[in-house]
Amino acid sequence: MYKILLLMSFSITLIAQNFKGQEPIKPVDTRSRPTLGRCKGRVELGDVIIENKFEGGACEQPYLDSTGAICIPIAPENEPINSSPWYAFRISTEEHREVEIKLIYPSKYKHRYDPKWSGDRVHWHQLGGKSSGSEYTFYLELSNRPLFVASQPLFTSSDVYRWILDLTGSEPLKIGNTPNGLPIPYFEIGNKSSKRQLVFLGRQHPPEVTGHKAMQYFIEELSQLPEFTDNYHALVLPLLNPDGVDAGNWRHNSRGVDLNRDWYEFHQDETRLVRDFLKNWVQGDLIFSIDFHSTYEDIYYIVNPDLKKGRTRFVEEWIRTSSKHLPDYSPHIKPLYFEPPTSTAFSYLFETYGTEALVFEIGDKTEDEFIRKKSRASARELVEILKKY
Ligand SMILES: [Zn+2]
The missing domain is CATH 3.40.630.10 (Zn peptidases)
Known part of the structure; x- marks a missing residue:
C-alpha cells in the first residue's frame, strides 16, 4: 500500500512539473465561421429523461448502447478548436436507481473535465470515473428529482x-x-x-x-x-x-x-x-x-x-x-x-x-x-x- 502511495505521489509531481504552459501565440484568422447548430432539447430513453435546454447546457443526442449504458455524445461548436470539451445536461429516472453514463468524445479529443453533479445548481459534487480512449464512464444515483451534470459548475x-x-x-x-x-x-x-x-x-x-x-x-x-x-x-x-x-x-x-x-x-x-x-x-x-x-x-x-x-x-x-x-x-x-x-x-x-x-x-x-x-x-x-x- 505504502509503495502504491509513493508511486501515486511521484506521478502527481511529475504531472505538475510537466505543465509548461502555452507557447507564444500565433496569429489566426478571426473572421466569423459557421458553427454547429446546438441541439437543445429533452430526450426520454426508457425511464431516463435527459435535458439540456438551459444556459450552458450542451451535449448531442443521447442514446442507450447495447449494454444499457446512457451515452452522451459531446461535440465542439466548430473546428479547429482547443480541447476543452464542455458538457452540461440534466438527468432523472422514474425509479430511484444507479445508472451508467458514458461521455463520448470525437476520437481526436480526450476527456478533460471530470463530471460534477448538483441538485440545486449552486452546490456541486465531484464524481469519479474511468477514461478509455475517447470515452469516459461514470455511475450516478438518480431519482425523479433531476440532477445537473456538468464539466464545471454552471456559472452562466x-x-x-x-x-x-x-x-x-x-x-x-x-x-x-x-x-x-x-x-x-x-x-x-x-x-x-x-x-x-x-x-x-x-x-x-x-x-x-x-x-x-x-x-x-x-x-x-x-x-x-x-x-x-x-x-x-x-x-x-x-x-x-x-x-x-x-x-x-x-x-x-x-x-x-x-x-x-x-x-x-x-x-x-x-x-x-x-x-x-x-x-x-x-x-x-x-x-x-x-x-x-x-x-x-x-x-x-x-x-x-x-x-x-x-x-x-x-x-x-x-x-x-x-x-x-x-x-x-x-x-x-x-x-x-x-x-x-x-x-x-x-x-x-x-x-x-x-x-x-x-x-x-x-x-x-x-x-x-x-x-x-x-x-x-x-x-x-x-x-x-x-x-x-
Ligand atoms: Zn482562456
Missing part, C-alpha cells in the same frame, strides 16, 4: 448579472450587445475622478469557470479596501463571451471564433465593443490590466520583460508577494507576449495603453478554497504594491 450569464447586482447594488450596465443580443456587462469600482485606472476582464472562454471564480474573489476583496476605492478607478468586464457561455461552447463565441485571438484585427463584435469602450473610458493612466482564464494548472502569463523598457514593472514582484500568503505555493510565471501581432487582450492592452498586463490563469482542478485565498491575497497585495509605483 444570469449568474454573472446576479453577482454584479449583489456586489454593486445596481443592475449591470452594458458596453453593448453580442450577435445573439445578450448584454456584455460592466461595472466600475473606486473613485471615478481618479486618473489612476485599472481594467479587469474575464470569461472570453466559456468553460473557464475557475478563472471566473478567481476574478470574483479578487474584485470582491478590492471593492472592500478603502485604500483602493478612494484612490483608484477600475473597470470590470466579467463576461466578454456570454453567447459562448450560454450556448455551452468549448471555446468560441457564437460566430465560431476564439475572441482571445481577435485583439489585432477586431473582426468580432465583442472585442470591438471593448476596444471602443476603453478608448473613452481611459482618461488617465491605465496602470494595470488583468485578463482572467483557466487552464490545466495555475500559471501567470506576462509580457516579456525585455519589452517593458521605460515602463512600469511591478507584476512579478506583486505575484511573489501575493504568493507568500499561500503555504508551499511557488508561482509559475511565464512570458507569453514577445512581439506583435497582439492577438490577445493582454498584449493589446500592453501595446495600446502601455499598461502592466497579466493573464491570471487558474487550474481546471484548483480547489475553490485555494482560489479564494489566492485571489484575496492578490487584491490586498495589489494595494500595497501600487503605493510604490
